[in-house]
Amino acid sequence: MAAVYKTLSKPSEKDADGDKNGSGTPGAKRNKQKVLILSSRGVTYRHRHLLNDLAAMLPHSRKDVKFDSKSKLYQLNELAELYNCNNVMFFEARKGKDLYIWFSKVPNGPTVKFHAQNLHTMEELHFTGNCLKGSRPVLSFDLAFEQEPHLKVIKELFLHMFGVPQGARKSKPFIDHVMGFSVVDGKIWIRNYEVREVEKTKGEGEDENEADKARKTKAGSEKETDVSLVEIGPRFVLTPIVIQEGAFGGPIIYENKRFVSPNQVRSDLRRSKARRHNARAEQQRDHLAKRGNLGLLPSGAAKTVDALDTRAVFA
Numbered sequence: 001m002a003a004v005y006k007t008l009s010k011p012s013e014k015d016a017d018g019d020k021n022g023s024g025t026p027g028a029k030r031n032k033q034k035v036l037i038l039s040s041r042g043v044t045y046r047h048r049h050l051l052n053d054l055a056a057m058l059p060h061s062r063k064d065v066k067f068d069s070k071s072k073l074y075q076l077n078e079l080a081e082l083y084n085c086n087n088v089m090f091f092e093a094r095k096g097k098d099l100y101i102w103f104s105k106v107p108n109g110p111t112v113k114f115h116a117q118n119l120h121t122m123e124e125l126h127f128t129g130n131c132l133k134g135s136r137p138v139l140s141f142d143l144a145f146e147q148e149p150h151l152k153v154i155k156e157l158f159l160h161m162f163g164v165p166q167g168a169r170k171s172k173p174f175i176d177h178v179m180g181f182s183v184v185d186g187k188i189w190i191r192n193y194e195v196r197e198v199e200k201t202k203g204e205g206e207d208e209n210e211a212d213k214a215r216k217t218k219a220g221s222e223k224e225t226d227v228s229l230v231e232i233g234p235r236f237v238l239t240p241i242v243i244q245e246g247a248f249g250g251p252i253i254y255e256n257k258r259f260v261s262p263n264q265v266r267s268d269l270r271r272s273k274a275r276r277h278n279a280r281a282e283q284q285r286d287h288l289a290k291r292g293n294l295g296l297l298p299s300g301a302a303k304t305v306d307a308l309d310t311r312a313v314f315a
Contacts, residue, residue, distance in 0.1 A: 035058055035085060036088045037058075037064070038076075042093040047093055047119070049122075050091075050119055057162075058164065059134040059164055060165060062085060073090070074248045074249050076090060080106040086105065088104045098263075100116065101116050106247050110243055111250075112240060116238055122234055128230055129194035131194050132176055136166070136175050137164065137177050137192075141155055176194065177232060186239070188237065188239075190235065192234065194229065194232050198226045200226055239256070
């Protein structure tokens with residue numbers, strides 16, 4: 001079936017060279033995009049399931065084994081060249097908790113590093129939406145992507161990553177789902193929806209005569225349908241950190257000053273807990289000292305003797 005679709009989808013000689021009347025245009029250059037998806041060592045089960053979900057959504061992608069190094073990311077350029085890929089999606093796991101996703105255009109860049117949060121895979125969401133595996137999505141971007149320069153770069157990179165080119169090897173000639181990209185509070189929220197079409201039915205209070213008139217007027221035309229969006233999954237949130245000019249290297253052309261690393265967040269939480277514990281310990285010590293000075297300690301409790309106390313020095 002795939003061979004038949006490829007044969008029928010090939011442009012004819014008239015389409016490529018122009019028809020005899022001169023109204024034809026030269027054949028457009030084919031959009032050839034291929035994405036290499038791989039991860040580093042230390043990914044959790046949730047990270048792995050998210051990677052598998054994205055790979056299933058992108059028929060023009062290729063999965064590879066785990067990449068050992070986390071410091072020599074420039075080696076991914078050679079790896080992508082071996083697999084004939086011009087896009088790389090790299091999942092970098094840190095401390096078994098944090099997930100950073102790299103989107104890069106090989107070999108000239110740019111490269112964007114994101115921090116992924118609120119990960120929810122298809123298996124744990126149990127949404128009722130569904131779509132054909134290998135179908136092409138409609139990419140819907142928020143208006144905010146046209147207002148900031150760095151968001152324009154990210155939008156173009158998302159178009160190359162998630163936009164399935166027409167005629168890809170494993171793609172189907174159908175468009176039945178929508179991927180939405182929204183910018184809220186400096187973060188990019190990604191959702192995936194099914195486009196569901198349901199035929200309209202006659203209302204309960206509608207008269208039969210009116211229904212007959214409507215049927216006659218619509219004879220030979222298409223049936224009216226109700227179009228709705230049903231979420232499929234997965235869903236996740238990306239926070240842009242830096243944008244590099246090259247592919248996994250080069251000067252930094254954008255840096256998010258408002259980004260706080262998860263290590264700093266955890267460190268601040270530990271410090272706040274330590275301060276509360278120290279305050280409670282000091283309060284308890286002062287309370288015991290005050291009761292001891294007043295002689296209110298129980299008889300069985302051992303009194304702490306200060307070596308510099310007057311009664312101890314002049315005893």
